[in-house]
Amino acid sequence: MSIIQMKNVDLYYDKHHALKNITGEINERSITALIGPSGCGKSTFLRTLNRMNDMIQGVHIEGEILVAEQNIYHADVNVENLRKNIGMVFQQPNPFPKSIYDNVAFGRRIHGMRDRKELDEVVEQSLKAAALWEEVKDILKKPAYGLSGGQQQRLCIARALAVNPQILLMDEPTSALDPISTAKIEELIGELRKQYTIVIVTHNMQQAARISDDTAFFLQGEIIEFDTTEKIFHTPSDQRTEDYIAGRFG
Amino acid sequence: MNEAVLKNARNRSTQNQSQKKTSGIVQKKRMNREDFVVKSILFLCAMVSILTTIGIVAVLLVETLSFFKDVSLLAFLTDTKWTPLFKPEHFGILALLSGSVLITLGASLVALPLGLMTAIYLSEYADDRVRRVIKPILEVLAGIPTIVYGYFALTFVTPLLRVISPDMGVFNALSASIVVGIMILPMVASLSEDAMVSVPKSLRNGAYSLGATRLEVARKVVVPAAFSGIISSFVLAISRAIGETMIVTIAAGATPKLTLNPLESVQTMTAYIVQVSLGDIQHGSIEYKTIFAVGMTLFILTFLINLIAQWLKRRFKEEY
Numbered sequence: 001m002s003i004i005q006m007k008n009v010d011l012y013y014d015k016h017h018a019l020k021n022i023t024g025e026i027n028e029r030s031i032t033a034l035i036g037p038s039g040c041g042k043s044t045f046l047r048t049l050n051r052m053n054d055m056i057q058g059v060h061i062e063g064e065i066l067v068a069e070q071n072i073y074h075a076d077v078n079v080e081n082l083r084k085n086i087g088m089v090f091q092q093p094n095p096f097p098k099s100i101y102d103n104v105a106f107g108r109r110i111h112g113m114r115d116r117k118e119l120d121e122v123v124e125q126s127l128k129a130a131a132l133w134e135e136v137k138d139i140l141k142k143p144a145y146g147l148s149g150g151q152q153q154r155l156c157i158a159r160a161l162a163v164n165p166q167i168l169l170m171d172e173p174t175s176a177l178d179p180i181s182t183a184k185i186e187e188l189i190g191e192l193r194k195q196y197t198i199v200i201v202t203h204n205m206q207q208a209a210r211i212s213d214d215t216a217f218f219l220q221g222e223i224i225e226f227d228t229t230e231k232i233f234h235t236p237s238d239q240r241t242e243d244y245i246a247g248r249f250g
Numbered sequence: 251m252n253e254a255v256l257k258n259a260r261n262r263s264t265q266n267q268s269q270k271k272t273s274g275i276v277q278k279k280r281m282n283r284e285d286f287v288v289k290s291i292l293f294l295c296a297m298v299s300i301l302t303t304i305g306i307v308a309v310l311l312v313e314t315l316s317f318f319k320d321v322s323l324l325a326f327l328t329d330t331k332w333t334p335l336f337k338p339e340h341f342g343i344l345a346l347l348s349g350s351v352l353i354t355l356g357a358s359l360v361a362l363p364l365g366l367m368t369a370i371y372l373s374e375y376a377d378d379r380v381r382r383v384i385k386p387i388l389e390v391l392a393g394i395p396t397i398v399y400g401y402f403a404l405t406f407v408t409p410l411l412r413v414i415s416p417d418m419g420v421f422n423a424l425s426a427s428i429v430v431g432i433m434i435l436p437m438v439a440s441l442s443e444d445a446m447v448s449v450p451k452s453l454r455n456g457a458y459s460l461g462a463t464r465l466e467v468a469r470k471v472v473v474p475a476a477f478s479g480i481i482s483s484f485v486l487a488i489s490r491a492i493g494e495t496m497i498v499t500i501a502a503g504a505t506p507k508l509t510l511n512p513l514e515s516v517q518t519m520t521a522y523i524v525q526v527s528l529g530d531i532q533h534g535s536i537e538y539k540t541i542f543a544v545g546m547t548l549f550i551l552t553f554l555i556n557l558i559a560q561w562l563k564r565r566f567k568e569e570y
Contacts, residue, residue, distance in 0.1 A: 052455065055458065090455060090456065094452035094453060094456045095456075096453060106470070107461065107462075110463075110466045110470065163461060
């Protein structure tokens with residue numbers, strides 16, 4: 001079952017044609033990895049899915065992206081609500097300079113939750129879902145910046161989960177982390193697949209091979225090949241995909 | 251044979267080179283006179299401002315102490331009239347203090363909210379082109395001489411206010427405090443905006459990705475993260491409002507009065523000091539000493555505000 005459909009998406013940064021005719025489908029409750037060399041457009045594409053590119057001046061998008069059959073670029077789409085349903089985790093952990101509790105509660109609070117008990121519940125559930133609860137349950141009032149990089153990134157995942165999204169976008173979530181933290185986050189992503197649709201940009205091809213169900217290979221703004229991870233890594237149909245996977249360029 | 255010679259020569263040359271390299275890496279220390287001279291001169295420069303400050307505080311203290319030999323501290327703090335220049339003499343600082351407080355309060359009411367909102371607009375809403383025009387204008391406004399503001403208050407704002415409220419005097423606290431507020435507004439806006447712009451973009455993205463609106467990002471992420479910079483801008487602005495002299499001398503009047511009614515004519519501490527300094531007061535007389543006592547009060551007041559600001563910054567600091 002596909003939850004996201006891209007139809008002939010083109011994106012321009014002023015004159016620069018950054019995404020070219022992106023077409024494809026992303027399956028529900030699966031992990032889709034976006035791979036490709038630096039500057040190939042995979043992060044740009046990821047940001048089109050929750051309209052974070054709207055923030056950047058000079059961006060112009062053509063084509064359609066359907067999420068649950070609705071075109072998210074239609075004029076009357078409530079962008080805030082869209083972003084609430086499509087969470088995002090960034091390359092660098094970016095917790096707010098607030099307490100651990102306030103970080104996780106942030107999203108729910110801006111969406112109107114005031115009741116202390118309900119918030120406590122959401123914070124606990126989200127931190128548990130992000131496999132961070134045991135480590136922080138006694139220091140919820142402490143600043144988030146006291147946590148290690150890996151913990152901060154899991155906090156950011158908890159923060160994203162707290163608003164109950166259906167889709168989770170991850171932009172190289174482990175590239176700033178050490179191997180042990182990376183392993184923890186990968187394990188967590190595997191767990192999250194049961195409830196969420198995950199789209200993850202990664203520079204690390206082993207990571208894509210380890211955790212994803214489907215893989216899209218981007219090159220110079222185009223999707224060269226988009227298929228099951230199995231197929232992409234073992235019997236790619238495009239020579240360029242094979243060369244990239246084999247490490248002949250990148 | 252030729253080859254052997256060449257090889258030898260090469261060996262020798264590399265030896266020579268290595269000798270050259272090793273000598274000269276470590277040299278004996280020379281008494282570096284230049285360093286010493288430069289350091290001393292720079293130290294003296296630093297001392298000039300420190301010694302001046304010490305000198306000012308010392309003079310203030312000495313003259314203030316001598317003032318309090320003639321006037322009791324209790325009378326100074328509790329008397330509600332300030333009439334040192336005519337009989338019967340009263341030395342109640344409250345009458346001047348209320349003038350300064352009234353003007354500063356009014357100016358803050360104008361400048362702090364407006365300045366903060368301007369800063370939020372510039373840093374979160376305005377696109378680059380607008381910002382590039384408005385920011386330099388704000389900085390130019392901050393450089394206008396205060397005497398110009400004073401005339402602006404007296405000849406433009408006061409007549410305007412008197413249209414609205416005809417029984418208001420020519421000299422009144424309202425007009426002066428509005429214009430002092432306008433004077434410090436660019437400072438609040440510009441410094442607060444600097445603090446907000448330096449909040450990392452990644453924090454904003456984090457909030458936007460959770461579905462926050464622009465206003466929520468500004469209110470709940472940017473302003474709290476920039477809080478200590480914003481407080482600094484407030485304190486600087488308030489200190490300038492308290493110390494502001496020209497505008498209040500021209501527009502607020504010269505009637506020391508214990509009142510918080512902005513429609514009345516008042517006198518601030520700074521305006522009093524101007525009035526006395528310009529008059530022919532005998533050196534060493536009690537009238538002469540009053541300006542030091544008033545100056546000391548002013549000094550303590552700004553010092554207290556700085557302390558409060560330090561505390562506020564520590565209390566609400568969000569580090570990123």
